[in-house]
Amino acid sequence: MAHAIAGMRVFPGTLTFADPGVTDELDLNYANAALADAPGDAAPYASTYSLGYSKTITPDLGLSIGTAYQSTAAPGAPAGLQNLNLGIDYQLFESDRQETLVTGALNESLGNTGSAGVGTTYSVFSPTLLFGRGFGDLPSSLRDLRPLAISGIIAPNIPSTSSVARSLTWGLSVQYSLPYLQTYVRDIGLRAPLNNIVPLVEFPMQTFTSGPYAGQTIGTINPGFVWIGHYGQVGIEATLPVNNASGHGLGVVLGAGFYFDDIYPHGLGAPLFPNAPKVF
């Protein structure tokens, strides 16, 4: 979860996958849902508390680190830390006029860094493409749709052992920004806190590409909203499994993000090398 800006578009941090920007942020998430790790797996309700921190090295290059603690009410079920995740992000493309961002990332879930029964003994390498596109350039006849934006992720997951199935993480969010509507399209008189809300729907998915589940997809549909403030954001989404193989019942995910680039603009929130030239 993070936030990024392209022209007049502020992409709020989505709660189930990273946004398309390279930022200085601290993100905290809580989720409670009954979701399967693989199609048809047992899916007891589990609580997950996750923590992520991202730091810019240059304006376009960033590093990230994150982990999560998982617990479940099922008797005998393991609880503990998931594997540690490390990442390096680079913003490949930005168009202010077209409100477009594209970021590439190399992420690694490090094996043997989590708790027994929760983390895994193998690592997973995930080259990742993140993108965002706002629709502020729609013609004036469609101006009420200009607050719309999409963001997404595509990431093949490559385990360090061939005995574990490979998969493709993919996701999409559809957002309608009320602050964009009020500030750039039409002031409809919304006041705080409604004027800073971005209703959105996220579709985080995983399609298995090898092993016994090859071709099968699990995922959820997450309707909710994010409220954007000066120095951070909070968000809430419902979690609805897309099929029986994905889990069951209604879940919830809560997120809070702290924009360190706004809180500490000349210190912790600034790139280490602010004047570094763009490589690509």
Added chain:
Amino acid sequence: MRPTFGKLAGIGLLLAFSVPISAQAHAFPARSRPRVGATLSQSPHHIRIWFDAGLEGLFCSLTVKNAAGHIVSSGPGHVVAGSHDRLLETAVPALSPGKYHVYWSVVAVDGHHTQGRYMFRINK
């Protein structure tokens, strides 16, 4: 009694939200006159945008263009004294009926740049 992870996470969240904040964030419009997308019955004398953070006046501009793309505002705009550096203003002459676009570009006191545009109309 051992604290649970949930309680620890809650305490951590409270601590995080309690971080003392003295900086100013990206500046975005809080309100505008004329209002964004408004239809007016007569020409305004000024275009004013109030921002939600302090501005560096030296690096801010406010321009109004008519439907033909010609600049109709008087000067590049300025941050109004006594507004806590939050009000950006420019004067306009008597505008004829039509569609007008307001373009703004500002740098907040923390150095972050933001920009935007919006439209208003004047009816006959």
